[in-house]
Amino acid sequence: MPELPEVETIARQLRARGVEGREILSVKINWARTVEPLSAASFSKQVRGTIIDEISRVGKWMMFSLCSGKTILIHLRMAGSFSMEPGQHDRLVLKLSDGLTLHYRDTRKFGRWKLVDDPQEILCKLGPDALTRNFTQKYFRDAVGNRHRMIKPFILDQSIIAGLGNIYADEALWEAMIHPERLSDSLSAVECATLFKAIKHVLKVGVKNRGTSLGEGKTNYRDVEGETGENRAVVKAYGRSGQPCIRCETLLEKRTIAQRGTTFCPVCQSHR
Numbered sequence: 001m002p003e004l005p006e007v008e009t010i011a012r013q014l015r016a017r018g019v020e021g022r023e024i025l026s027v028k029i030n031w032a033r034t035v036e037p038l039s040a041a042s043f044s045k046q047v048r049g050t051i052i053d054e055i056s057r058v059g060k061w062m063m064f065s066l067c068s069g070k071t072i073l074i075h076l077r078m079a080g081s082f083s084m085e086p087g088q089h090d091r092l093v094l095k096l097s098d099g100l101t102l103h104y105r106d107t108r109k110f111g112r113w114k115l116v117d118d119p120q121e122i123l124c125k126l127g128p129d130a131l132t133r134n135f136t137q138k139y140f141r142d143a144v145g146n147r148h149r150m151i152k153p154f155i156l157d158q159s160i161i162a163g164l165g166n167i168y169a170d171e172a173l174w175e176a177m178i179h180p181e182r183l184s185d186s187l188s189a190v191e192c193a194t195l196f197k198a199i200k201h202v203l204k205v206g207v208k209n210r211g212t213s214l215g216e217g218k219t220n221y222r223d224v225e226g227e228t229g230e231n232r233a234v235v236k237a238y239g240r241s242g243q244p245c246i247r248c249e250t251l252l253e254k255r256t257i258a259q260r261g262t263t264f265c266p267v268c269q270s271h272r
């Protein structure tokens with residue numbers, strides 16, 4: 001599932017491909033629910049003829065700011081991706097000016113494109129983006145201390161921190177040597193600071209490596225150029241259950257925590 005580093009990679013590549021500044025000449029919607037609650041006809045009518053001014057990202061949301069004043073907020077959910085080439089699972093196709101066509105692909109059909117007057121309609125529900133200056137150590141310490149929740153679902157909660165999903169949450173907890181079932185308000189000040197730094201670190205490394213692809217299958221993450229991300233080579237916990245911990249060689253365990261498969265080291269992430 002695309003998380004902050006994957007969405008950031010795609011946004012950067014769309015900018016590098018020159019999508020910004022182009023006019024949307026036509027819209028083809030092959031899976032109408034992609035643009036719900038709008039109908040395909042209403043969505044198309046409102047975006048046709050406008051220019052994509054700017055492409056940006058907040059948390060796991062990608063934003064196309066249009067010169068009409070409206071914004072398209074895109075959430076890739078399980079398997080959404082972009083390509084400049086046509087493909088079997090294209091759900092929405094934007095024909096742009098000067099010969100560029102943008103294909104939105106989604107094997108699982110869960111991704112959504114929301115056309116809104118003001119992006120805050122959706123973004124107001126999010127906590128600070130994990131890689132911005134708004135996500136400060138003080139904010140994190142206060143949020144952790146004020147809640148009595150298991151730390152894994154806590155850091156996955158987009159209303160607290162925007163950007164982390166299952167991969168980078170497991171990585172951050174392994175990095176900080178914190179058990180995923182620890183209660184947030186049981187964390188010491190030092191553990192809290194360590195986890196804060198680990199979250200920023202794993203996400204930055206993820207961006208640098210152009211995201212994490214866990215396999216070669218169709219539902220696995222691919223960037224705009226159709227390449228797999230290189231972060232898999234450096235992943236320490238996620239997807240490594242039964243393999244030795246890189247720090248202490250204990251076999252990593254997998255457990256379902258708050259409905260999410262969670263991989264951790266039972267020794268260096270001990271439950272205290």
Ligand SMILES: [Zn+2]
Nearest residue numbers: 245248265268
């Ligand atoms: Zn270990």
